[in-house]
Amino acid sequence: MEKIGKNFEGKQALDNAQFVAFPGEVHALIGENGAGKTTLMRILSALISPDSGSIKVLGKEVRLAVPSDARQAGVGMVHQEFLLIPAQTVLENLCLGNRFAGTGGILPRRYVRKKLQELKDEVGLSVEEDRLVEDLSVSERQKVEILKLLLRNPEVLIFDEPTSVLAPKEISDLMALFRILASDGKTVIFITHKLNEVMVASDRITVLKQGKVVCRTVPSATDTETLSKVMVGREMGQRFKKAVSRGDTIARITSVQLLGTEKNKKLVDLDLVVQRGEMVGIAGIEGNGQEELAEILSGLRVPDAGTVVLPDEVGFIPDDRGGQAVIGHFSILENIALGLVNDRRFRFGPAMLWVKIGQYVKDLILSYGIRSEGPHEQVRHLSGGNQQKVVLARELQRSEDLLVARNPTQGLDVRASRDFYQQISRFLGRGVETDGAGQPGGVVLISSDLDEILRFSDEIYVLYDGSLISVNREQASRGLVGRLMLTGDREDEALPVEEDSGS
The missing domain is CATH 3.40.50.300 (P-loop containing nucleotide triphosphate hydrolases)
Structure with missing residues (x-):
């Protein structure tokens, strides 16, 4: 060429x-x-x-x-x-x-x-x-x-x-x-x-x-x-900081079950706790119940049994960007506004305050590095990575308490991935100055990227055939977690581990 x-x-x-x-x-x-x-x-x-x-x-x-x-x-x-x-x-x-x-x-x-x-x-x-x-x-x-x-x-x-x-x-x-x-x-x-x-x-x-x-x-x-x-054009900077201390519980699911159907995977007696200031990583091969668990944690699906306690607003980043996260013929402004419908800052009664939303979206475009012609450019004209940045910007700003993210950095380059985790670090209350007015949130990272799970998670689980397997954070490695993803056999945790944890 x-x-x-x-x-x-x-x-x-x-x-x-x-x-x-x-x-x-x-x-x-x-x-x-x-x-x-x-x-x-x-x-x-x-x-x-x-x-x-x-x-x-x-x-x-x-x-x-x-x-x-x-x-x-x-x-x-x-x-x-x-x-x-x-x-x-x-x-x-x-x-x-x-x-x-x-x-x-x-x-x-x-x-x-x-x-x-x-x-x-x-x-x-x-x-x-x-x-x-x-x-x-x-x-x-x-x-x-x-x-x-x-x-x-x-x-x-x-x-x-x-x-x-x-x-x-x-x-x-x-x-x-x-x-x-x-x-x-x-x-x-x-x-x-x-x-x-x-x-x-x-x-x-x-x-x-x-x-x-x-x-x-x-x-x-x-x-x-x-x-x-x-x-x-420059070095990528420091690694992601892990949690030093954790706060109150902001989300909890107890004995959650979902009956398997032809279209949905079953979930079996799931227990999970998310605290302020921590990232919970859930690894697994696609098709083991990730979609169903993510929808339960984001309030989009009701389980067949068990209890679910969530904050009032949950940010959710699905992995099917084109099918679930953005509307291609909508502008950047309109896609981000979809997450502001219940935000009183941007409404006057039933009316949306579009001028205020416009300035807010301009600020997000700058802070998230979204390469575009401005707020009114249709999302379908953006690269895949920049479409993902629109989703990240909307959902990270949507909830102050809980973010559920499935493969959130797919399609992002190294700079954008770094910037995303810097935003996550601020969301978790790490390494930033606070005025005491806000509290850190919590993140559930559901990813098929094993390196991402090992590098960024404070707590690690493997989702296998609808069941959650807890992994000791100090013993977590590519070899161990990878074997659990493939077999789900807890006895594999006793196998010798040759690789570093990546933490």
Whole structure:
């Protein structure tokens, strides 16, 4: 890709960007939120057209006007936003993406089932093919998108934030898949903000900053600290402070049960206490009851048995950003205003005080570093990371007592992730000056990112098959917590631990 330029309504997304990837390599494309990574790859997959520049695929110059042009050229992409039909089964979605194997209007079900079995045998990737997509967890939907791409067998495979909602074992399996594809002569390009994955999985690295390529390197010639500095222009600062003391209980669930159904996971006799000033981390592989527990803790779901005590207002960050957290055709102002409906500061009787809300949103855009044209820009025009910042800003300001967050830093670059946890630190009352008027809040972090759980949590649990397993904070490690996530066997806690706790 040579001298690629792209302008969105006066905003320069790409400025003479040049990108080269070779057959047989895994190429990491990294940069801050809004740097132009996804835009560049959407141009290569023909979802959008460049304003200038040229593209060669497999040595041949191509004109990619529509996605079918990219498919014919051998290019395929797994997007951050899932392109699936919720009301159809996994198999039907995969058939729609592979109609070339069918006859007329008949979906190639037999062909796709056969190919799915082959892929399961070759790379170990599988999903229950007769389940409705709307009943799948976010990580399961991610697998469907990957399978949809693999079934097309392209020569150039692009993955946009593929590991953001995957568990450690699933991430290592995906990295192994990248290597298998590269060894078969494929070109694998993956966009990520997880620099440890870049160092482990990639052969070459390209860094974008403000629409320009600012660095090309290889893992052996760099490290995560250097890459971080190239991306954001400075060091990332100190680590997150752990709780020194904790206050009153602000949330408690006791003997909570949820009967399992076809669509919902069961929860079995859950007990959990959240105190002011602490972060409770809940690790687990998606599909073990995370969604149901998060909705109970945020007051969105009533359990079938047990007691739930919550504060009047709870901030909630879901992991399905596009489906549950933002309305794409609403502006930043309107999306944030959704969290202010019950806030008396911004109402006069039934009327919303829009001028006051406008200034409030401008302040949030500045303090959270949301790259935009201002409060009235539609959220769908923002990068995925900046959309997530809108959600973080709204929900962190929504409640002074409790925040429930599922995979809150998915799609965020290293600077934005650091800024998020600085905001969390203030919310928890750590390392900031207070006037005595407010009390620290509490946070429940439900994440499939094991490193995030180990680094930031004061108390650690594993959610396995609807049950909570408490983990001794002093003994917590990647090895121990990872085994509990996979097996749920408490006896594994006695196994020798070789890795550091990450605390």
